[in-house]
Amino acid sequence: MLVSGKELFTAAKKGGYAVGAFNLNNMEILQAIIEAAEEENSPVFLQASQGGIKYAGVEYIAGMAKVAAEKAKVPVALNLDHGTDFSQVVQCIRHGFSAVMIDASRYPFEENIALTRKVVEIAEPCGVSTEGELGKIGGVEDDIKVSAADATFTDPQEAAEFVERTGVDALAIAIGTAHGVYKGKPKLDFERLEQIAAATDIPLVLHGASGVGDEDVRKAVERGICKINIDTELRIAFASAIKKVLAENPDEIDARKMLGPARDAMKEVVKYKMRLFGSSGKA
Numbered sequence: 001m002l003v004s005g006k007e008l009f010t011a012a013k014k015g016g017y018a019v020g021a022f023n024l025n026n027m028e029i030l031q032a033i034i035e036a037a038e039e040e041n042s043p044v045f046l047q048a049s050q051g052g053i054k055y056a057g058v059e060y061i062a063g064m065a066k067v068a069a070e071k072a073k074v075p076v077a078l079n080l081d082h083g084t085d086f087s088q089v090v091q092c093i094r095h096g097f098s099a100v101m102i103d104a105s106r107y108p109f110e111e112n113i114a115l116t117r118k119v120v121e122i123a124e125p126c127g128v129s130t131e132g133e134l135g136k137i138g139g140v141e142d143d144i145k146v147s148a149a150d151a152t153f154t155d156p157q158e159a160a161e162f163v164e165r166t167g168v169d170a171l172a173i174a175i176g177t178a179h180g181v182y183k184g185k186p187k188l189d190f191e192r193l194e195q196i197a198a199a200t201d202i203p204l205v206l207h208g209a210s211g212v213g214d215e216d217v218r219k220a221v222e223r224g225i226c227k228i229n230i231d232t233e234l235r236i237a238f239a240s241a242i243k244k245v246l247a248e249n250p251d252e253i254d255a256r257k258m259l260g261p262a263r264d265a266m267k268e269v270v271k272y273k274m275r276l277f278g279s280s281g282k283a
């Protein structure tokens, strides 16, 4: 069933686990995520990035996701990932998204608050949950690029003010993760995470979680992370499976013979993450 992201955030915060948020761009990816959630009896966020919306179109993403969510026995939220502007948020809400992220982290503090607050004011009466971002998460996700020099960690006191003044349901924080493939081992600032959690008491979101070690993920969940975004590791699983099919049979022309194994490989990654995040069995 399709539910508001708020429902998933609230249950995760209460239960001390994190719900995985996985990016979808086509039907096979969507099926991989939903099948994993059903098999694990786990709540799940489906999410569409800027690149995903550009690739598939918001109508297709929303249409497919709603069909899958309505068929599913587990609670599913459909989230706009890194929403860039107000009109895109409105468009997604109109198409039936049940969660929106507004990422105004590129703006100065006051402007970030103003745009995020504007989104909360329209989303809340629609029963749609909101996620804001404070601090700048480094790395590359589709068109959003933040260099290591521009990445800045979230300040706990600013986070408390941001949450208070915007009224967001969840907050994405920068504590050392980055989007895309890591060059070295990511170093997470757990002390900062503890300070942010103590100052805000709001469900916190970890972006750029692909490539973060299992032990660090567990530590982050124990310290208040309630939603974890994964995209890159799914892409790797999907692409590796297709490469394997083509390496074994270079003459293969049936898309289903490539996308089927890719879907299966991706499903296994999603299931693994759900168990790691503690959301398995929590539907």
Ligand code: G3H
Binding pocket: 081, 082, 141, 178, 179, 180, 181, 206, 207, 208, 209, 210, 211, 229, 230, 231, 232, 233
């Ligand atoms: O918003 C999406 C995620 O933060 C993706 O992170 O590149 O580490 O998978 P990732």
Ligand code: ZN
Binding pocket: 082, 141, 179, 207, 208, 229
């Ligand atoms: Zn992200």
